[in-house]
Amino acid sequence: MINLEDSNTSTNVAHVCGEIIDGLKFSHRTYGEVFYTFEIGVLRNSGYEDQIIVMASERILSTMNIELGEYVNIEGQIRTYNEDVEGHNKLNIVIFARDITEADPEDEAINEIYLEGFLCKKPLQRTSPLGRKICDLMLAVNRMYNKSDYIPCIAWGRNAIYSSTLDVGDRIAIHGRLQSRQYKKKCEDGDVLIKTAYEVSILALETFTTDMV
Incomplete structure (x- = not known):
């Protein structure tokens, strides 16, 4: 759980835990490092599922098995970037993963920013x-x-x-x-x-x- 008093060392902290609902897609390459995105579903108490896009480097993903139906725990930051889509500017919002670990399907869903x-x-x-x-x-x-x-x-x-x-x-x-x-x-x-x-x-x-x- 993110504690406001303990978070003052960072201005951007994200912690989510959910089920992988869309597999890896190539995002971009920068400074020789390759980045991919995938999507997880995080249930609210109401039963509605938030569909969250996660971005991670090839280095982090090399230690994980990113497959549909798997549950993962992700810690990182929110990142935004603009993309030109058919002549229109689109704001993309992702969680930039700094750490990804396996999670138990019985674990409580987490979505804290x-x-x-x-x-x-x-x-x-x-x-x-x-x-x-x-x-x-x-x-x-x-x-x-x-x-x-x-x-x-x-x-x-x-x-x-x-x-x-x-x-x-x-x-x-x-x-x-x-x-x-x-x-x-x-x-x-x-x-x-x-x-x-x-x-x-x-x-x-x-x-x-x-x-x-």
């Missing part, structure tokens, strides 16, 4: 069809070599109301889970595509001038 960064867009508050307050945030999380990951987050209820009062540049820490959701997008030719969006659902939020809410 800790992030610390700066708001890079004005929070946008809205109301769900069921009348619940929601607030969308975009968090810039710094990493090595003067790079940043831009991570969409969503707050609910009391956290949403509080988040809507924050400003661009505010430094915050959040504890939550990486979730996936499907939505429909209508194309110019009238076709409807089913797409998947990823975001961090905020369970607890802290600014550096207030207590946890």
Whole structure:
């Protein structure tokens, strides 16, 4: 379990445990090292399965058997990168694995994220069809070599109301889970595509001038 007080040594910590639901795919090669992606399913308490993309180096994968139906425990960080898809910019969100170990199918599903960064867009508050307050945030999380990951987050209820009062540049820490959701997008030719969006659902939020809410 990620502890906020123990996570201050890192601004980006991810820990997930679930079932492999899609096998290895080549991602890219950089500085002579090859990277692959695969997908795991992590069940929520509600029974809904979040489908999470994992990226790992060939070096880490060489010690693991990545096969459909296997359960794995992954520790790493959230990474984001832009991809041009048919002339449109797509934000990809993955968990960059630093360690992968085998897990028991009887183990409890784990989906824990800790992030610390700066708001890079004005929070946008809205109301769900069921009348619940929601607030969308975009968090810039710094990493090595003067790079940043831009991570969409969503707050609910009391956290949403509080988040809507924050400003661009505010430094915050959040504890939550990486979730996936499907939505429909209508194309110019009238076709409807089913797409998947990823975001961090905020369970607890802290600014550096207030207590946890």
